[in-house]
Amino acid sequence: MSLDSPVSRRLLSDEVYDRLRDSIVRGELVPGEKVKDGELAERLGLSRTPVREALSRLADIGLVEAKPGVYTRITTLNRRDVEKTLAVLRSLDQLAIETAVPVMTDQDLQHMREANRDFERAVAANDTTAALAADDRFHAVPIAAADNPVLSRIVDQLHPQIHRILFRKFSTLLGGRNTIEHHDQLIDVCVGGDARAAAELSGQHWSALGGHINQLFDTNQFAETATT
Incomplete structure (x- = not known):
C-alpha cells in the first residue's frame, strides 16, 4: 500500500508504523532522507501524534535515526x-x-x-x-x-x-x-x-x-x- 493512501482510524500508530516501515523497505523513503512528522502527518491525513509514535518505534529498530532539534532521517546503509x-x-x-x-x-x-x-x-x-x-x-x-x-x-x-x-x-x-x-x-x-x-x-x-x-x-x- 502506498504511503499516500488514506489511513483508517483503526490502530493508527500501528498502521502508520507498518506504512512507514514498508516505505523504507521499498525505498520510497531512501537512506539518509530527512523526514518531518508534520509533513508525514499531512500526507497521511493524520495528526502528528501517531506519526511521532511510529517514528519512535522505527528508531528503536534502527530504521530511523534522530538528532534532537537537528534532524530525523532514514538510517543510512552502513x-x-x-x-x-x-x-x-x-x-x-x-x-x-x-x-x-x-x-x-x-x-x-x-x-x-x-x-x-x-x-x-x-x-x-x-x-x-x-x-x-x-x-x-x-x-x-x-x-x-x-x-x-x-x-x-x-x-x-x-x-x-x-x-x-x-x-x-x-x-x-x-x-x-x-x-x-x-x-x-x-x-x-x-x-x-x-x-x-x-x-x-x-x-x-x-x-x-x-x-x-x-x-x-x-x-x-x-x-x-x-x-x-
Whole structure:
C-alpha cells in the first residue's frame, strides 16, 4: 500500500508504523532522507501524534535515526551495522531451526514446500515483493514451530533492516536458483530430522548472503541518493 493512501482510524500508530516501515523497505523513503512528522502527518491525513509514535518505534529498530532539534532521517546503509544484524539473524535462525526440527509436523513441512514454490514463481515473474513475502513465509514456519516468543519478536524487529537491502538488490542476492535449491535442501534435511545439520545448512546460507552483501558494499552499490 502506498504511503499516500488514506489511513483508517483503526490502530493508527500501528498502521502508520507498518506504512512507514514498508516505505523504507521499498525505498520510497531512501537512506539518509530527512523526514518531518508534520509533513508525514499531512500526507497521511493524520495528526502528528501517531506519526511521532511510529517514528519512535522505527528508531528503536534502527530504521530511523534522530538528532534532537537537528534532524530525523532514514538510517543510512552502513556495512558494520548490516554485518552485525546479519550475525544476529543467522544465530537466531539457527536456534529456531535446531529447536523446531524435532517438533515439526508434516503440515509444517508442506507449508515450507508451498512457500518455496510461491517463491520460485515470484522469482520467475521478477516480482520482488511477492518473492520476499514468500521467503518470509518459508522461514516463518520453523520460527513458529520453535515456539519462542522472544526469538520471534527480535527476528521481526531485525528483518526490515535486511529487507530493504534485499528489495534494492533482489536479483543479485536472492533472485537465482541458489536460494530455491537451498530451501529445498533445507526441507529435505528437516524431513530427515537432523536438527544440527539443518541449523548448519541455514547458517551457511546466511553467511553466503553476508558475503554477497559485502561485495555490493565493496563496489559502492549502496551509495546514498538522498539530498534533502
